Amino acid sequence: MKRFRIALYAVAGLLVFLLLVLVIFMAVFNWNLLKPTINEQVSETLGRPFAIEGNLDVHWARDHEAEGWRRWVPHPTASAESITLGNADWGKAPYFVRLERVELELSPLALLGKRIAIPRIQLTGPSAHIERLADGRANWTFEKLTTDTNDAEKEKAPSAWTLDIGTIGFDKGAVTVADEAQRVDVALNVTPLGKPIPYNEIVGGAVGKRNDEAAAPQDYAFAWDAKGRYRGQALSGEGKIGGLLALQDAAIPFPVQVDLRAGNTRAVVEGTLTDPRNLGALDLRLRLSGDSLGNLYPLTGVTLPDTGAYATDGRLRAELQNAEGPTFRYEGFNGRIGGSDIHGDLAFISGEPRAKLTGDLTSNQLLFADLAPLIGADSSEEKKARGVEDKQPSERVLPTEEFKTDRWRDMDADVRFTGKRIEHGETLPISDLSTHVVLENGVLSLQPLSLGVAGGRLDTQIRLDGQRSPLSGQVTLKARSFKLKQLFPTVETMQNSLGELNGDADIRGTGNSVAALLGTANGDLRLLMNDGTVSRSLMEIAGLNVGNYLVGRLFGDDEVQINCAVSDINFKDGLATPRVFVLDTENAVINIAGSVNLKTEGLDLDVVPRSKGLRIISLRSPLYVDGTFKNPSPGVHAGPLALRGAGLVVLGATVGPAAGLLALIAPSGGQADQCGPLLEQVKKAP
Template identity: 30%
Template sequence: MRRRTKRILSISSIVFVLLVTIFIVWFDWNMIKPYVERQVTEKTGREFVIRDLDVRLSLNPLISAEGISLANAEWGTEQPMLDVDKVAFRISLWDLLLGDVVLPEVSVARSKIILEKSADGKRNWDLKKEEEKEAELPEIGKLTLEEGQLTYRDPKTETDVIARIFTDPAADAREMPLDVKAEGKFTGLKFKAQAQGGKIMSLADKTLPYPIKASADVGTTHAEVDGTITGLEKLAKMDLKLNVQGEDLSALYPITGIVFFPSPPYQISGRVEHQKTEWSMKGFSGQVGKSDLGGDLLFDTGGERPILRGDVVSKVLDLNDLQGFIGARKAPQPQDTPAEKEKKKASIEAQKDRILPDQEFKVDRLQAMDADIKFTGESIRNKDLPVEHLVTHLKIDNGLLAIDPANFSVAGGNIIANVTINAREETPSGEAKVDFKRMQLPKLFPKVELTHGSTGVIGGTAKIKSHGKSVGSLLGSADGRLGLIMSGGQISNLMLEVVGLDGGEIMKFLVTGDKNVKVRCGVVDFGIKKGIMTTETFIIDTADTNIIGEGQISLVDETIEMKVSPQPKDFSIVSLRTPVHIGGTFKEPTVYPDKMLAIRVGAAVVLGIFATPVAALIPLIETGPGEDNDCKALIASTKQPLPQHSQGSKKKDGPKKH
């Protein structure tokens, strides 16, 4: 009886399995499509459609679906958000019985995905969520992508990129089987990129470093990276070798969100590491214009505002490469559009007769991030200025820029500047204190031959307050004071005679040689009101000659109206009695005696010296009325508060008497 019962049960089991098998084989799987579509639609809040569904039985059944689509958001640019021609995957029944979902093979053919944001910041991938619990991804063995396309659009940032993604057919033989090619517009700039990556499913492991190698062109910027990324979705950790080059460092702002000042063409390379909110580039090196750069940078996005910290060193610094820092305008570039070229040409044309930069500050960028940068220029290259070394510390705090200090080694001495620019308001305001310490006269003007036999140390100070949207407008609205003192040393006698236009003495020195004259004192003191520099004291007192000056220098329109009156202390029958005038503009100054034709000189004008003094010699009578001046009194006068009544008004009553 028991045998019969067992036989019946065995036959029943076989029949059941056969019936199930027949049912599965002949079952039309499309009958469950409505259920699947309804479930996905309810969970996502978007219409979900499957055109055809099929299952082929085996120990690892092959399930395939064709014509899959998921609707885009109502505000989306086009429908659908997801469109897949065919998805096929095998599922392991044995692992399924054990409670695990394992897919040994998955292939996706001809898929299109659109990810986009609306103008008000909505994201089309924010689907309806009924459960807060994060779904676990199945384990996938081999994934094959064929003709995949991903589109990303963000009208707010002017981004519209199409990426084509596929895996190499010989993926198992390659360490980096994923290929990506993308092009379009990124932050309003022309964009093109290509990349190779590791196996796609390794991206699901947030602890596994994912290998990547990529290059991209964004506008005029070209970048190459090679390294690993851990937790790609949130960029939890990164270790990449980076090489970036371009026409202008400031072009990196819309790409990276990091503010750099305008620069000449550059190339920088280093290793980028990222953990949590910090991005670091330690030991980077590169070239900006004719200057080399190196050091460490750290960009931290974890605070109220992102902050850039760094310690940067240039072993050989060309000062021309810093012109963008003070707002110098840039010439049209080959990559500029015709409209951009015309705009730059017009801008440069309007600025051609001026020296002070009028390029407006980008206030929004100064407010976009904070900074704490130390910069050292170990050796300075500049053919016009005797600058030897530079150390500066720049800080930006919510639109308040402070340079504290900028220490220039100049002509054997120092120029130390402390500058603040407050860009928290629509119109920035600025304050500056500049100290001039122990600068040597012959080194200060190395190109002026008449100073080569001179000695003497120059010092002084300047303090100004101002407001404006550019360096030019800040100086053009400045209020304050500038004072310079030369104490001790010697000055070329030939220089003094040239200033005094003493023809007889000049001819004697040209024949028998120059001699030096001891300097008793030299004081130059300007009051500054609304960008107009007006002389309060201007005297150089030597044993041979007094030189007294008066007039104005306009930082508003960059003009000079100065009169220098030499008073020789000796008698000469061929000395010019009338004063010498310095006029013209900063860019094209002129020097001329009263009622005489102007003689044009170069930009380096030193104490009224002009390039061809012999042309101005006129035989006149000189009585030598000059008197010695008290240097202590002159120096003390520069330390007194600036008289309120004399600032900003043009003098009309002749030279100031001392």
């Protein structure tokens, strides 16, 4: 027993002696003698020139911030000054990374388990030049060339040693990014704040609020600013960050503040980054504003429609290590687009084969003018107000602006939108809107697009196939129970009417604009209206100059009761031809025949009245309308007209069109059906 104690004391004494020798050796040894060896070995390993040009030193110190017995265990702390890591041979910058000084702590006990544990690294005066070429070569990727097969196999074999880095501290520094692949050319500078700013003083408790067990966000310690270009747009920004980047403890949040401008788009971000080593998660407050949502596409790759000026404020969460792909959620945001409010939740998954946008959006008060840019129907004045170049030809009425179908194939979407109330003055009585937008592999569908119109509903199904060039489109439409007194709220004589408007349409076409689609349209349109009035004042309110002329010629300045108006129009290759187009008024039956060419916007119509009984109307000869949509030319036929078209009552009509229109008869208020007899007359006409 005595010998065992003596042996134990001897071993302990030897260990203490060796430790003292090691401490003395490390204290007195000139570590600069190792610089050539270190420089050579690192250069060979990385395939880049590496140099420690300043002093290299190692000393022992205790970690006073550690707990328990660990604070009494000394550990070596290494420091090096004036360190440079060279750039790739194709790089334009003079170096990749340069440091004025680096100091790191090493945990000696971890070496027993083949683990290189560095609890803390402090970087002084860091600067870096980050570069990537268009072909994908990046200067942050190190490729050591080797011709030895055995060496290559050794490099592929996993190392038995692991590297753990705790926290990284830094002070003022500079970084330049030149990325040809992403079209980025930005210079970033980081400088210490004069005094740290508490996290809650800038962000508050709404964002980044954590439970009691989680670490609180650290103070803001540095200010940063950036300037350059991003994807062709001028970029500038500023903000604040924390001073200690925790790599080992993913629960320690790193505070971030960003105020970034790219072109006319501005993003303001406040919140935290957690697990930065793995780009784990973001929890931010995001305020976004700009001239048009469409301008976000070159910046983010997210396909959004062209709109008026917008601004939103919400909470952005990101799960960057999601198995389906990095996921970004913009939750509970509120904002405006043009003069309309917008609220909801969106999620964007940057996965394969395409990114996907999903969400639910609501607008409590939606201005109809803000919807016009979505279909290319905004006026020249509205485009000018939004700073958008008007490409509409002066001689055309139908919108010719092309859909940007190339963007449709970049991502998928599944978004529901509800507009609870739509504002457009008194002349357009649209009350509400709801739609389900689905974009999948270049095919855009609105299934359905439903609007409340004049006390009734307009339900449509729209499908645009952007996979084809030109795209193909199909629209099915069902209009039911449009109340005429609500459809024309400013026409006094309509306010006593119980009449309704109903209609169906199924139209297909090809083309990359509204004008092109209609110019190749094939399909049918049926409309039926009962119990209304018509007058020159009504045409003036509707802005129909030709209609004003025709009504004046037919009826003078009087209000005329319309018992029923029916139309069944066939579309073939953009040519609209009425099978039946009849207005039954209190003193005449009026037939319209001819055609409308949607491809050329040409008009070629005849308007033929037939007086009822002995009632004398103001026109004894038929009318015509020719010219174009932009410049129509109405007039009176000089002589008797050889009536044309199967749609005229006086010449008879096929049973098919009349039977199709019978399905639209839905008299309201219990009044007599005035369209049924007219359609029966059409079917029985000789």
